[in-house]
Amino acid sequence: MSDEYDNNKTYQAQSSETMGGSAPASPDMDYVRPAEIPDQELYHGHSFITKWVFCQDAKVIGVQYFLTAVFTGVVGLILSWLMRLQLGFPGAAGFMTAEHYYQFVTMHGMIMVVYFLTALFLGGFGNYLIPLMVGARDMVFPYVNMISFWMFFIAVAVLMASFFVPGGPTGAGWTLYPPQTILPGTPGAGMGILLMLVSLSLFVIGFTMGGLNYLITILQARTRGMTLMRMPLTVWGIFTATVLAMLAFPALLVSAIMMTLDKILGTSFFMPTIIQAGEVLDYGGGSPILFQHLFWFFGHPEVYIVALPAFGIVSDLISVHSRKNIFGYRMMVWAIVGIGALSFFVWAHHMYVSGMNPWFGFFFATTTLIIAVPTAMKVYNWILTLWRGNIRLNTVMLWCLGFIVTFVNGGITGIFLGNVSVDVPLSDTYFVIAHFHMVMGIAPLMVIMGAVYHWFPLVSGKFLDEKLGKWHFWFTFLGAYSIYFPMHYLGFIGVPRRYFEMYDSPYMTSAVGMNEFISMAAFIVGAAQFILIYNIIKTLKVGKKAGHNPWKANSLEWLTSTVPPEHGNFGERLPVVHRWPYDFSVPGAKEDYITQTTPPSEVVHTEVEKT
Amino acid sequence: MSDPKIEGLQLKPGFRGMADDTGSDQTMFKGVHWGKAMMWIFLLSDTFVFSCFLISYMKGRGSTLVDWPYPSEVFALHVGGVSVPLLLIAIMTFVLITSSGTMALAVKYGYEKNRKMCGWLVLATALGGLTFVGMQAFEWSKLIEEGVRPWENPFGAAQFGSFFFMITGFHGTHVSIGVIFLFIYAYKVFAGHYENGGKRGWFTTMKGDYVEIEILGLYWHFVDLVWVFIFAFFYLW
Numbered sequence: 001m002s003d004e005y006d007n008n009k010t011y012q013a014q015s016s017e018t019m020g021g022s023a024p025a026s027p028d029m030d031y032v033r034p035a036e037i038p039d040q041e042l043y044h045g046h047s048f049i050t051k052w053v054f055c056q057d058a059k060v061i062g063v064q065y066f067l068t069a070v071f072t073g074v075v076g077l078i079l080s081w082l083m084r085l086q087l088g089f090p091g092a093a094g095f096m097t098a099e100h101y102y103q104f105v106t107m108h109g110m111i112m113v114v115y116f117l118t119a120l121f122l123g124g125f126g127n128y129l130i131p132l133m134v135g136a137r138d139m140v141f142p143y144v145n146m147i148s149f150w151m152f153f154i155a156v157a158v159l160m161a162s163f164f165v166p167g168g169p170t171g172a173g174w175t176l177y178p179p180q181t182i183l184p185g186t187p188g189a190g191m192g193i194l195l196m197l198v199s200l201s202l203f204v205i206g207f208t209m210g211g212l213n214y215l216i217t218i219l220q221a222r223t224r225g226m227t228l229m230r231m232p233l234t235v236w237g238i239f240t241a242t243v244l245a246m247l248a249f250p251a252l253l254v255s256a257i258m259m260t261l262d263k264i265l266g267t268s269f270f271m272p273t274i275i276q277a278g279e280v281l282d283y284g285g286g287s288p289i290l291f292q293h294l295f296w297f298f299g300h301p302e303v304y305i306v307a308l309p310a311f312g313i314v315s316d317l318i319s320v321h322s323r324k325n326i327f328g329y330r331m332m333v334w335a336i337v338g339i340g341a342l343s344f345f346v347w348a349h350h351m352y353v354s355g356m357n358p359w360f361g362f363f364f365a366t367t368t369l370i371i372a373v374p375t376a377m378k379v380y381n382w383i384l385t386l387w388r389g390n391i392r393l394n395t396v397m398l399w400c401l402g403f404i405v406t407f408v409n410g411g412i413t414g415i416f417l418g419n420v421s422v423d424v425p426l427s428d429t430y431f432v433i434a435h436f437h438m439v440m441g442i443a444p445l446m447v448i449m450g451a452v453y454h455w456f457p458l459v460s461g462k463f464l465d466e467k468l469g470k471w472h473f474w475f476t477f478l479g480a481y482s483i484y485f486p487m488h489y490l491g492f493i494g495v496p497r498r499y500f501e502m503y504d505s506p507y508m509t510s511a512v513g514m515n516e517f518i519s520m521a522a523f524i525v526g527a528a529q530f531i532l533i534y535n536i537i538k539t540l541k542v543g544k545k546a547g548h549n550p551w552k553a554n555s556l557e558w559l560t561s562t563v564p565p566e567h568g569n570f571g572e573r574l575p576v577v578h579r580w581p582y583d584f585s586v587p588g589a590k591e592d593y594i595t596q597t598t599p600p601s602e603v604v605h606t607e608v609e610k611t
Numbered sequence: 612m613s614d615p616k617i618e619g620l621q622l623k624p625g626f627r628g629m630a631d632d633t634g635s636d637q638t639m640f641k642g643v644h645w646g647k648a649m650m651w652i653f654l655l656s657d658t659f660v661f662s663c664f665l666i667s668y669m670k671g672r673g674s675t676l677v678d679w680p681y682p683s684e685v686f687a688l689h690v691g692g693v694s695v696p697l698l699l700i701a702i703m704t705f706v707l708i709t710s711s712g713t714m715a716l717a718v719k720y721g722y723e724k725n726r727k728m729c730g731w732l733v734l735a736t737a738l739g740g741l742t743f744v745g746m747q748a749f750e751w752s753k754l755i756e757e758g759v760r761p762w763e764n765p766f767g768a769a770q771f772g773s774f775f776f777m778i779t780g781f782h783g784t785h786v787s788i789g790v791i792f793l794f795i796y797a798y799k800v801f802a803g804h805y806e807n808g809g810k811r812g813w814f815t816t817m818k819g820d821y822v823e824i825e826i827l828g829l830y831w832h833f834v835d836l837v838w839v840f841i842f843a844f845f846y847l848w
Contacts, residue, residue: 219639250659266762267773
């Protein structure tokens with residue numbers, strides 16, 4: 001930081017002190033350090049192939065990621081319908097065997113967590129928003145970025161191929177615990193599990209390419225005036241999540257490689273001595289617990305890889321749509337970073353029932369509960385942002401409010417499960433299903449929906465239909481609660497998860513009606529999602545034109561030269577940033593928002609925050 | 612090293628400077644090439660990959676029921692009727708560490724725009740790496756001849772072969788990829804792709820610069836460093 005820059009700060013301070021007086025608009029106060037990095041030269045595609053297929057524009061890549069992830073999400077949704085059909089009305093789907101059921105459970109879990117949510121937040125929103133929000137022309141390595149998407153595409157293709165191989169996809173549960181994962185008797189223990197492991201490895205490789213792009217773009221390619229503490233929280237969320245992914249995915253890659261070797265070469269990394277049908281297998285001496293450690297060292301940060309971008313995005317949406325600056329911006333940033341750091345020290349809380357030293361469990365219970373502190377801070381800050389805000393109760397805001405409620409709900413059950421003594425009886429029951437679907441399924445999904453309604457006018461230049469959007473929200477919100485609230489109760493009465501059929505069990509007799517109700521709700525909620533798809537198609541055809549900056553937001557993505565933004569984003573000159581993106585409803589300002597590019601000399605008479 | 616120079620900007624040393632850079636606009640690592648920053652972060656991620664491998668190895672070795680093979684005997688070479696422990700591996704390690712030295716010199720000459728010296732040194736590094744991979748292939752075939760397999764071996768715990776082939780194989784893949792790139796970059800240096808403002812790369816609009824040699828060097832030094840750990844954990848433990 002140079003001395004001139006410090007001067008700039010004092011100028012700003014003077015301007016707000018002399019508010020109301022006749023502050024002369026000194027040209028010095030608008031000083032921003034000259035460019036440190038030369039303008040990026042871009043490779044412009046000319047043919048259809050280079051423009052839309054193998055495209056190097058991060059925005060197109062973002063949309064490609066988004067569509068591919070949504071495709072896998074729809075597959076995951078259909079699988080969940082089939083599961084609920086079996087659970088609510090056993091035998092209703094004639095073809096459904098126990099093997100099918102386990103395969104659907106496994107694929108639903110893996111698809112939703114990795115190929116849908118992770119790819120959607122980081123690949124989809126990350127690619128589209130990072131360059132726009134930090135004021136870059138594109139990602140720093142556009143070619144690598146393009147490869148990243150196609151790696152992901154191949155990973156998805158390999159995953160989907162496992163539905164069509166002999167034996168079908170793996171049915172080991174999404175955690176893929178050995179030794180059962182690769183032993184005969186588990187559905188898909190042949191080709192299914194191999195394709196799953198190959199697909200995961202490809203996903204990790206592809207993601208690494210994308211992740212390096214996101215990180216370097218944020219660290220090294222911001223526009224003039226854009227300090228880290230002036231970045232929108234969306235970027236902070238995606239940034240921290242990407243750091244987590246870069247450090248957590250290695251564990252997944254390693255465990256996938258080792259399990260592949262166990263499967264095809266007969267090594268015994270994870271395989272203990274096993275007697276199968278009276279016969280001793282060739283395996284011996286390996287440690288299944290080692291896999292669990294590796295898997296959850298990936299798996300727990302993965303939860304936050306999904307959650308942190310959601311936290312960031314929802315902060316921006318709440319701020320814009322309640323016309324108020326985000327409460328405690330710095331606290332929010334440090335909470336995101338703190339949650340990210342803590343998430344590497346809690347993984348064994350997924351393994352309380354695997355058997356561990358009590359002190360080990362004590363340690364992990366403690367760290368788990370500590371995470372509640374920064375998360376609670378974030379929830380308070382969202383609520384305080386809303387408090388006395390000029391709330392626009394539009395579709396976006398509805399999704400945000402839905403998110404806060406759902407996240408608090410899922411977070412509180414998380415405190416139950418974080419304690420060893422409470423977790424042991426609740427483990428592997430529907431309580432766990434309810435908890436993580438609330439906290440990392442429905443809650444981030446609500447943010448995705450809000451974000452789609454918020455940024456669709458930027459991507460397409462047209463508003464999504466509000467009326468359809470509200471129907472979509474209420475069906476999803478009420479429906480999701482109809483599904484998951486009763487599941488908490490099912491968990492308390494001891495209904496185990498991952499059971500194919502249990503109507504003959506004594507504890508299920510009281511829950512038959514409830515199970516049927518949950519299934520009906522699941523069908524309706526799933527179907528309601530197609531309202532969005534209909535809405536998008538309808539909007540693209542006859543939607544209302546949005547124009548420039550339709551939400552009156554401050555951040556750079558709305559200040560592009562054209563809507564939707566062209567390749568290169570900002571026309572001739574990159575924007576110069578003078579403030580954070582949260583100057584809403586500033587007393588004394590002409591409008592209720594001051595964009596990030598507004599120079600201080602234009603707002604000397606306002607009580608603008610010094611950022 | 613490439614000296615970060617930014618017009619109108621005095622870089623402060625130490626933690627004060629780091630805090631200033633972090634709090635400033637545009638870039639966090641002042642004057643650092645994008646590719647160089649990327650390589651550092653990639654290497655951090657790769658460190659986690661190798662850490663996971665080595666920690667799994669420690670766990671696997673610690674929990675086997677059968678005794679672990681005695682490395683001084685398994686990795687010994689018979690020279691003139693005398694069994695010399697760790698002979699091959701000592702030579703391999705020496706070659707790889709030496710190639711790190713030639714790589715460092717290549718970076719130095721690159722920044723001095725000494726095209727010839729830089730090119731020869733990159734080539735020497737590539738040959739060093741190739742020698743290493745060749746010797747590793749020899750070691751593998753020797754062990755395989757003696758009956759060591761990923762799933763079993765005559766010396767003791769079956770996991771010995773599993774971890775040995777997996778981890779040295781994964782490291783060897785890293786070295787091989789490095790060797791391929793070293794040859795490509797040796798060609799690029801000799802062909803003058805980094806002279807006179809630089810030639811544009813394939814598929815991209817980025818211009819070549821001798822910083823690419825340093826980026827490649829970072830990768831190469833990392834691979835060597837990882838080898839030191841593998842050496843310590845497999846051969847000395």
